[in-house]
Amino acid sequence: MKITKLSDFFVTGDPLIYGADVAIGLTMVAIVVALTAFKRWGWLWREWLTTVDHKRIGIMYVIASLLMLFRGGVDALLMRTQLALPDSMEFLKPDHYNDIFTTHGVIMILFMAMPLMFGLFNLTVPLQIGARDVAFPLLNSLSFWLFFMGAMLFNVSFVIGGSPEAGWLAYPPLSEKMFSPGVGQDFYIWGIQISGIGSLMTGINFIVTILKMRAPGMKLMKMPMFTWSVLSSCLTIILAFPILTVTLALLFIDRYFGAHFFTLDMGGNPMMYINLIWMWGHPEVYIVVLPAFGIFSEIVATFSKKRLFGYGSMVFALMSISIFSFFTWAHHFFTMGSGANVNAFFAVTTMIIAIPTGVKIFNWLFTMYKGKITFELPMLWTMAFIPCFIVGGMTGVMLSVAPADFQFHNSYFLIAHFHQVLIGGVVFGYFAGLYYWWPKVFGFKLNDKLGKWAFWLWNIGFYVCFMPQYVLGLMGMTRRVSSYSWDTGWWSWNFVSTIGGFLMGIGFLFQVWQILHSIKFMERVKGDPWGGRTLEWSIPSPAPFYNFAITPKVEGRDDWWRRKELAAKGVQDPPPKYEPIHMPKNSGTPIVMSLFWFILGFGFVFDWLWLIVPGAIGIAATMLYHSFNYDTDYYVTVDEIKKTEAKAGRVV
Ligand code: HEM
Ligand SMILES: [Cu+2]
Secondary structure: OOOOHHHHOOOOOOHEEEEHHHHHHHHHHHHHHHHHHHEEEEEEHHHHOOOOHHHHHHHHHHHHHHHHHHHHHHHHHHHHHHHHOOOOOOOOOHHHHHHHHHHHHHHHHHHEEEEEEEEHHHHHHHHHHOOOOOHHHHHHHHHHHHHHHHHHHHOOOOOOOOOOOOOOOOOOOOOOOOOOOOOOHHHHHHHHHHHHHHHHHHHHHHHHHEEEEEEEOHHHHHHHHHHHHHHHHHHHHOOOOOOOOHHHHHHHHHHHHOOOOOOOOHHHHHHHHHHHHHHHHHEEEEEEHHHHHHHHHHHHHHHHHHOOHHHHHHHHHHHHHHHHHOHHHHHHHHHOOOOHHHHHHHHHHHHHHHHHHHHHHHHHHHHHOOOOOOHHHHHHHHHHHHHHHHHHHHHHHHHHOOHHHHHHOOOOHHHHHHHHHHHHHHHHHHHHHHHHHHHHHHHHEEEEEHHHHHHHHHHHHHHHHHHHHHHHHHHHOOOOOOOOOOHOOOHHHHHHHHHHHHHHHHHHHHHHHHHHOOOOOOOOOOOOOOOOOOOOHHHHOOOOOOOOOOOOOOOOOOHHHHHHHHOOOOOOOOOOOOOEEEOOOOOOOOHHHHHHHHHHEEEHOOOOHHHHHHHHHHHHHHHHHHOOOOOEEEEHHHHHHHHHHHHOOOOO
16 A cells, blocks of 8 residues: 555554554553563563463463453444434444454454463363473464454554455455555455464464374373363364465455455355355354363362363263354355255254254253352352253254244344353353363462352343343344334333443452452462362462473373362372473564564554565474474473472472
């Protein structure tokens, strides 16, 4: 793009955006000043930016995703504010509203849910399977930095160049050059593409980790349920994400080189895009929800003090959901004229998914039955999830009835449905996981009282916000409208809905407060604060950098529980015999290479060859440089292990 005046580059003219400019500028200055004043640059680089430790990478994922939850949440509240004040006032102009629902959707799914999920994978999986790290630690760090740079590239669009505004899935022809001539759509393509490569690599990394790195004795059917859910999610990732990569690449070729894959003139077809994007998009929603199922399984068993009911059927349900998720994509366009037979097929395959999901819910309920339940925060979130997800699932089945969908399609009924499963299932699930594993990761507990406030605000806010939207949908309010007239009778429902949105926003603030408060009054915990069942609870909290001083030998499911039972009967573990531990060294390659990806992406967005070329050369050069680096690992000495273990205070 040729820049002839300032407003070609910086987004101008909107007071909200000027406010954001100032806030971003001030925050960056504050960060730089703080790092310099406290002499923390070296520490940041050595301990965090170049780390290959899965636990630290997990923490960085969690922090980044919570920031994105904030950004996506602000977007949501801006939209809800506009919808509470229709007609009379143009708080958001229609164009700006388009920007915001597009960035909100993309950020929530790709830059909030996905990284929060990867954060939990990283924090937990190696510990659950008794491993020292993931299979490819350096690749893991590269995945994180690619996600991060992709997210940043996408995020700068609202102050530089302009946001995408063709919806979160960017249907052509609207997303083609002809109808979206600005750079927003290119930010969309490159932001998602770069982070998507990272996601694909994470999928591969965790599949290999789970298949190859389990402690001796941990047969597949002895794995903790969360690990199973990660495996099923990652298998879905490696089948689905290549479809996304290709689809976005084709859209890029359309926009950049004037090809016509997705335009009707010159023989292309937008329907092709819509099929492809949903072949990724539908499995994507299962990719994010399956790990939540795994989290609930761990929590329900731990806080009911019982082993998980129906282990085998849980595994079977996870796997069949990931397979079936690939045969349902056309339910997203029942109304687009596929014909009755095609619609019937996809309606039935969609409804079938309710069966394994129902099996899982019954298994959780049976696990709780006659259990000694304690209502700690992770368990509260799990209990809130179950009814919420049942209602969301049932409205989903309603939508999957093809003829009925002609009524519901693109109405607020749909918006209410998918927020119910995404918030009630995914967000509540990951919160539960975060509360559950927090003491493991950081070695201290989160304040209970503030956490309960947050819990109730989120839950009440959720129902106040989204139940009215089912009604609005039935009253005929369609999605993606920024205004409506008073005589529709929609105002009061929308107003209530907006109040609910703000309650959830306050809930989020309580969580931030909860974290800050708990850091201040740090309540230290031992290795096993909840009375856990799986291996991650058998080592100190926070885990030493090498995780397990001695690789555990696994004999049963819930092996840590089994060992505790044996210990209660007086059976003692033999005294540990330490051996040197082989560890990977930190590396700057991932962050440097990802920075070059950012430069390349930015160059493509503005079509600046002078930026594309150094970006591409930089990527190739870092790769080449790294392939000549043989100094990648080291051994931790027995002495150091002994010292670290003594300091951490072994739990057994
Ligand atoms: C925290 C409370 C949330 C509120 C108040 C909220 C609100 C909204 C609103 C007002 C819209 C626009 C509806 C329209 O005009 O079509 C929307 C769309 C959307 N939201 Fe949310 N949202 C929330 C959380 C989430 C979460 C957690 C996710 C995903 C994990 C999510 C994913 C989406 C998606 C994919 C869209 C569709 C965007 C599009 O039409 O292209 N939202 N949301
Ligand atoms: Cu779907």
